[in-house]
Amino acid sequence: MDRKRVSLALAAVTMLGATPAIAARPDARIFKAATDARPAQLALLEKIVNIDSGTGDAAGAAKVMAVLVPELKAIGATVETSPAEVAGLGDNVVARLMGKGKGRILIIGHIDTVFPAGTVAQRPYRIDDKRAYGPGVSDEKGGVVEAVTALKILHDLKETNYASITLLIETSEETGSPGTRKLIDKLVREADVELNVEPGDAPDAVTVWRKGSASIKITVHGKAAHAGVEPQNGRNAAAELIHQIATLNSFPKSGDGLTANLTTLRAGDRVNVIPDLATADINVRVRTPEQFDTILGAFQAFAKKTLIPDTTVEVSTTPSFPPLPTNPATDKLAAQAKTIYADLGLTLTMAGNGGASESALAAAAGTPALDGLGPVGGGFHSVREYLELSTVTPRLYLLTKLLIQLGATPPAR
Incomplete structure (x- = not known):
């Protein structure tokens, strides 16, 4: 991708609402892949948002997994279904890509929402010129789709300089992950780093602490x-x-x-x-x-x-979840992410909030963790929930490049 095409692509991102803060110097190959992936990424998001999958809706969770699993198998991932550890919850999915590098990376995302069956019929996925809307569009289906798309980009670019990348898609995070606690404990202890695709906070932050x-x-x-x-x-x-x-x-x-x-x-x-x-x-x-x-x-x-x-x-x-305290390991990962985001001429900030997540379990096990890597959103757990479309491509670029860097040079546990 030549410099002119990069400039045009960055201009398109800017028109969607992102505001460059410094001179842009993106990795042309990754940025082109992230830009080209946008139509399919949003189409996949629409598919799974338009499936009710509230916590405890095992049938709905299975329908979402039936959409995502073929996407993962198509890029050569080994996909396993892990039964919920509590009766009545949806089964979880663990997908793995094996590479030739050093880093063992765990990505965690969830597809359960707080909304009851029938919500999609009342307010299905829709977009306007700035935002996407729908039940779970940001919390957290947008992040899950971002993770699946990032793995596809790695596959298409033949990036294998990692030991392993494991994607856990779970179905009970909204109630404290009772259906995956043992599985999460096992996976975080096997990983060098955990990345969580919970939504980023406005205006454009990753999450470095949680209650x-x-x-x-x-x-x-x-x-x-x-x-x-x-x-x-x-x-x-x-x-x-x-x-x-x-x-x-x-x-x-x-x-x-x-x-x-x-x-x-x-x-x-x-x-x-x-x-x-x-x-x-x-x-x-x-x-x-x-x-x-x-x-x-x-x-x-x-x-x-x-x-x-x-x-x-x-x-x-x-x-439910313990706190994710401010800590040097997370701060170091956040600084690394901020440097990557600067490739796009954008400023990434660090924030914290009262929403708990699995990253606290990773940190408690001694595994460096960074949260809030999904697209920026807001209005969570309400009819106002939205996803900022301007952050879809930048956040995909960020996650993809972070996977490449951490695969080559994982953080010390």
Whole structure:
């Protein structure tokens, strides 16, 4: 690809919304491949976004895998189906390319979404001049398609200077990866580096820290009674639950530190019965494990101080992901990615957020990890979810070149 064609291609990327920050000097061969791949990349994205695959929708997950697996087999990847480790979840896929170099690279992406079956019929994939929309378009189907496309580019360019590249496509990340925990633990310990294709944050960042996540469930047991004839004989579990939820007032609901938010609330099933059971779920995000111990202890202590006589309160927890702390290994990978992005005349920034991911498990195992390598998006877990089209080609270039560099020179564990 000559200098004039590179300039024209970069101009096209700029017209899509990206803003060059410095003089561009892209690797012409990789940039041409990334640019040429764009139509097929977006077509593949449309196919899998238009398949409902909420966590727990095993049939939907299988339909998405039926689209992706042939793409991987076509480039010579060895593809294995790994049954979910928890009943009711979709099977996972592990695809491997073997090379002749040093680096053992693990890429992780997920195709489960937070949306129920029927969402695609209501709001299927669509694009305008700047963005793509649809359930899971950024979180995280855009990143998964980017990973598959990057592997195709390596195959087409005959790039084999890596020991192995393993792509894990999993189906339960949105609930803490219960269907893949053992598999992830095995794969991250076998790898020299883990790259995660969660969406990048606006305006154009990779993720260098993440909060850990967990849920606290409050269960109140009371006594049922006729709400009109003898309410005094009841013990209102819902009223006590409201009292218990007041513990939340001691903790922030937003920000870069610990946050705790009420997410589900259930009580009663008849309008004329004093409820004898009420439950609430509190979503907790922490920067350190100690922060979770603090908030759990607060709820457990308050559970002993009931307002409604003869009610009992239980506090339980379901852990999800640990935090991904700021650390030198991730910072070094981010600096490497920033240098690659500068090839395009673009500035890559570093950020963190409250969304947990598998990269925390990699870092905890001592494997250097970099997150947020997918296209930039926003509006996650809502009807507003979108993917910035201007970042599709630059992010594909970034991931592809990062794979080449890390394959040749992996980071020290």
